[in-house]
Amino acid sequence: KKLAMMTSDQQKNLLGEKLFARITEQDPDNAAKITGMLLEMEMSEVVGLLNNQNGLNGKVDEAVSVLRAHSVPGSA
Secondary structure, X not given: OOHHHXXXXXXXXXXXXXXXXXXXXXXXXXXXXXXXXXXXXOHHHHHHHHOOHHHHHHHHHHHHHXXXXXXXXXXX
């Protein structure tokens, strides 16, 4: 996979698609938001998460906690 030869936007799109698919398995309701949150990280960190399921699970759990902390009761 020639990630290094892609533009940063292309890299983000590709990694975003892969992340979204993996995150959907864990938390389908928040997958889009969590994917966006994780794409704020350095691309090398995102690639690392895609290669480390436990690390990805941990980041998803963190993101869910952040989303819960910022959700307004009654808005869901």
